[in-house]
Amino acid sequence: MPEEPENPDVRPEWAPLTVDLDRPSAARVWDYYLGGSHNFQVDRALARQVMERMPEAPLIARATRAFLHRAMRFLxxxxIDQFIDVGSGIPTVAPVHExxxxxxPGTRVVYADNDPVAVTHSxxxxxxxSETLVLEADLRRPDELFGPDGAGGHLxxxxxxxxxxxxxxxxIPDSDDPAAILANIRARLAPGSYLVIVHGSVSAEVHQETADLYRRTPNPLTLRPYDEILHFFDGFDLVPPGLVPxxxxxxxxxxxxxxLAIHSPGFAGVGRLR
Incomplete structure (x- = not known):
């Protein structure tokens, strides 16, 4: 894990004035797990509480990043030379465009996140x-995210x-209907496009305790079972080996x-649009 800064209460130059330094962010906790330095004391405090219940959390983050790299090599x-990375966080640790x-060479990438710190620093x-675009956008508003003023103007x-x-x-909670969001996105894509998902799943009690901790952030967790995650790939043909850890x-x-020899409490898959 990165070292603590000498003056953790001093606002870094890259942090917008509108960002609350007293409330943790899932994107910045993730950055901390990956060994990044763009996180605040409050994010590290939450990360350590998660790690008390789930010590493997940083390894899970790194295993997820390793899966992304394998999926990128496949794609x-x-x-594929066009990517949109939604919920991208801060692209400092082997990012998608690199x-x-x-x-x-020449691959075009859109990074989108609703965390203003992630967006500002990105x-x-x-x-x-010129071949990357960074958007402050929310997956729950795909018309803005994929429209001509968003990813549609770059890809x-x-x-x-x-x-x-x-x-x-x-x-994304069930109340925001993630399946409908994905149907909206699918309708915008050309045949032969791909969808890549990593999703946390319902498992042991310790992971539910982790979900409870994330309720302190603007990004509460909704862990889902295998069948619900599989449903997100409707309209896509799963690439072998399918939806797996x-x-x-x-x-x-x-x-x-x-x-990495680590069991991740979730599932990952790559689907090709028919």
Missing amino acids: TDQG VAREAR RALLSGD DFTRPVAVLLIAVLHF PTSWRPELSPPGTQ
């Missing part, structure tokens, strides 16, 4: 990159696009010696 091999461009990091939706929903759908999805695509 670029299929010719991984994609190793295989396909824009600063990528200010000289060509008449061609295949990969939509990445990595550890984001479990922050993240570490079980094509581990052979990981560089030798990098595969």
Whole structure:
């Protein structure tokens, strides 16, 4: 884990004045788990409370990121050169655009998040990159996210696009009808587009305690069973091996010696639009 800053109560230059330093954010907790430095004392405090109940939380985050990298290698091999990463957080630890461009230079990427800190810092990091776009947007408003003033102005939706929903759908409550949101997104995509999902699942009591902790953030967790997560892929053909724990999805695509031996309390999959 990164070291604590010397003056944790001093607002960093990259943090907008509108951001509440006293309320934790799921995006910044995730950044902390991945070894990033763009998080606040309140985020680290929540992360440590989660780790008291679930010590493997940072390993789960890294296993999720490793799955994303394997999925990216698969997608670029299929010719995909347009990505929209929703709930992207802060793209500082092997981000999507860097991984994609190793295989396909010129790949266009949209990063979207509803955390203003993530958006502000992402824009600063990528200010000289004309092939990326950073949006402050919410998955629950797909008309804004995918419209001409959003991703539609940067990506060509008449061609295949990969939509990445990595550890984001479990922050969408049932009351917001995530299945309808995905149906809206699916209707905008060209055949041959891909949907990539990682979703936390119902499991042991300790993970429910973790969900209870996240209710202190603007991003409460909704853990779902396998069948509900599978339903999110309606209209897509799942790529083998299907919907599986993240570490079980094509581990052979990981560089030798990098595969993490950790059980993730959730499922991951990649689907191709028919």
